[in-house]
Amino acid sequence: MSNRKMVLGREVCLIIFLVFTTIRSEENLALSKAASQSSDIGNGRWPASGAVDGCEETDVFSDCCSHTDIRVSKTAWWRVDLGQISTIDTIRIVYRDNFQQRLAGYQLYVSNTTTLPTDGVLCYEDTSSTNSSVQLVVTHQCPYVGRYVTVYNYRNNPKRYNWYSDDALLELCEVQVFGCPVGMYGNGDCNQVCPASCYGRNCNSKTGSCIYCIQGKYGNTCENDCSTNCKDSLCSNESGFCFECIHGKFGNACDQVCSVSCKEGFCAKDTGYCHGCVDGKFGNSCGQQCSVNCKDRLCAKYTGYCNNECIIGKHGENCDQDCSVNCRDRCTRDNATCIECITGKHGETCDKDCPMNCENNVCVRTTGLCNGCIAGRYGVTCSLTCPVTCKDFICNQQTGHCLDCYPGKYGVVCGADCPDKCTDNICSKDNGRCLTTGSRNTEQSSADSNMIIIAVLATVCGLQLAALITTVIYHLRYRQKRKNSSNTGTDIKEEQSVPDTGYTSISPRQEETSHVYEMVVT
Template identity: 25%
Template sequence: MYRAVYLFCWYCVSHGFSFVTSYENIALNKAVYLTYDSVRKDTNVVVDGHKFIYGQCLSMNGRFELLIDLGEILSIHHITLYIKNSGLWHDFDIRVSNRSDSLDNECGDLRRIRQARYEYYIPCSFHARYVSLSGFIYGTIDLCEVEIYGCHTLGRYGENCSISCPQNCQEGHCDVVEGTCLGCINGYEGPRCGKECDSGTFGRECREICGKCKGTNTCHHINGTCMEGCIPGHSGLQCDQECLNGSYGKNCEEMCGSNCISCNAVNGVCDNGCNLGWEGDFCEQKCDKNTFGQNCTGVCGKCLKNEQCHHINGTCLHGCDPGFSGIKCDQGCVNRSFGRNCREMCGSNCISCDAVNGICESGCTPGWKGTFCEQKCDNNTFGQNCAAACGNCLEKEQCHHINGTCLHGCNPGFHGPHCDQGCIDGSFGKNCIERCGSNCISCNAVNGVCDLGCRAGWEGTFCEHECPENTYGVGCKDSCGNCTNMERCHHVSGNCPFGCDAGVYGIKCDQECPHGRYGINCGQTCPSNCKGCNRFSGVCKFGCLDGWRGTYCEDIGRYCNLN
């Protein structure tokens, strides 16, 4: 709209038409600043009110910025420039703002200025304090006057600025022509800000949304205050703050359960769970039924007599059942301990014991027996589980309960550390230190009696006697031969050491002389005329050959056969 007005008015002034206005020149004698060739200086000739005839003009070329300070924010309707120029091209930009360092509202621009005395009309319906003309001049122009028309009094509009702006206009600003508000104070809307904000909105231009108000959810249209308070879970004048710091309910006046992690802002239910050791909708119940900890998911250990453990950390307040230890009684007894809190020790002779009652359920170390392995092996047993039998300890003494050794030696007939080895190699007696008789075939290991008999030529309990006269050999059961002069034969072999009596021969003199022999050792030959002689005397007891006679058939007979 502004550009159309500008073109129309430019056309009018350029052809000699005058523009009648009832607005006031609010730039007259106001402060003016110029940046020209990088030099900033005061230059009030452009607002002295004299225009072309009486006044002075400001000559400018190159890049420039002219800043007029109205002293306060005023209502502007339009701007008129009075310019003389050299016929070159020029480029103006006209802006307004409430700040000198940020001119963000553009009123219009002048792209070409002709030679002549011209008035330039620029529509500029704004509320502002500062008006800026800036641009670049190709050549030189003379700016003779800048007139800014509007209302000297804030909050007025219309011809002669005689009408007050609507009361709800923001900062009293309204359109200088129409009187429409350029913005509303909080709580109002509409062209003239005559309408309160609709239900559910408030504040500047009714853009704010009411908080969580109770009732109809309607807040005060200006400041957003909830007139009837807040719905549960919210607080603050505008009910725009959720309950926090452990509060809930109406106006957040109630406090979450002390054991809640955080509670529902509306009803206080601990919907994010409970602190350690608590449960229930409001975390009002301690963990029970042998549970503890977060959400009561931990399981108590073996507390004494099944007592409930501490609801928070699971510790057993009065100790542990037998067989368990630790502050939570969740550790079985170790290192040969047992009983309540594992304070008792297994018997020193246990391999391992029951953690509850200390019974040596895995058995005893060698040499011990009993429920608690407190008894030494007895009844002639020793070793692992007392399963081994003692040897033949002296006088049936109990052997060592662990290794089975006989502490005071062995019964006769046995030897070795355990007295479990019978005597061997011709030994007998206590610890087998005595030797069997040398003539025993084998002797009794206990008493040395030659119970298996004697060697040949010996007799007696211990084979200590040679065979009696006329006997020899094993058991002295053989009879001696006819040794010479009735001498005794050898008791072992039966030999006659000095030869034989008459009529026998051989080393034992037990063989009769063969036919034709007689005498000692059968050393003589029977007479030649004998049919056979006495083996002892040589007498021809079987008669003589024919023609012979006599004891030895040494005589020729009477009736000899001479043929």
């Protein structure tokens, strides 16, 4: 009877096993594949291949398990090479019975490289807080694409929990990786081809549904076209909603048009709100007009407040208040302070009068001090009178010192007399010294006078020299005539018959009339 029950029990188990394997659509990709581990124990009695041999006995002494060396280090790893890049669905782990403290804290990785034990993506990490909560037979969802599956364990110092084993080791009795090679799915032997619209021809190993779609497609098997208004023709695999819209469109399918008042035609995909507004507009969809008092009609997108400045004569957040009538054109937007005042005014709002003696009635806006004073006045407000001794009644605005003095006076207020010895009673304003150099015209006149004197002296000397020469000639002629008279009486008579002119011609030309100077000498 007991033997019959045992046979019946085995048959039930066999039926359950057959049912399980029949409904599973993908295959165990790890079965009998190449496996390796960080260390071995027991002279190779428990190699890495013990976890991919199809035996699920959990008694390590059944020789169906793998086992790393307990004495090696604080880290341990086991890895299986699936032989090709595969689409993984689930990973099932069967661990040595009753050794939760050794498995606790393990990690599960899927990768395409083997440089480090922790290469690739982390599929699962055990964070059980009690020994009893660690599952020794467990299946993990691990929907990744890769070639290698790695089980990794470590022990920090201090350990995460006191009940953890002191050393890291792995005692895996079976590791099963269910899925299909990339591009295939279903029917236990993965003999169906994934749809062509699946990105990389990669699909779910059970259902054949695409994990990702090629550009422009969506749907379970990527059989539908994304909207032409989707940017780069990209949309959600499941819903077909666009990730982004082309310029000027919004909505899930990007089939709605952004407001014409949106700056450069851009708006938010979900709401249609403009990213910015064209000049003169504000609001979520830029449908409202900025105030005409905003300079250049520019205002904040959400509040409508003027951006920077107001038009001439206005102030306030919305530029709806008037500047003071005494402002010269503009005032500050926030506190209505005038930038400049009209002539004769000063103060923040230009409501105060400039001092009456300011030159041209102009003073500093902030202080009210005069820029310059009228003639005869000095001081910061031009309220003081210049000394009457100043020439033209003009003095320095700050000190009151005369700028110039009348002839005969000198000093800071022109109160001292120039020395009597000064020519024309003129002296230096600063120290009273006589001024001896004249103007350029005076120097020229002096030079002209000297030239006249020289010319007169030269003329007089010339006349005197001419008179001397005439006298000498006269006497010589006279002596010669007397000598001739003594020798010939006829000659005397002839000479006597000639009128005595006072001189004798010495050239054959007609004799000239006697020179006046010669007449004087004769």
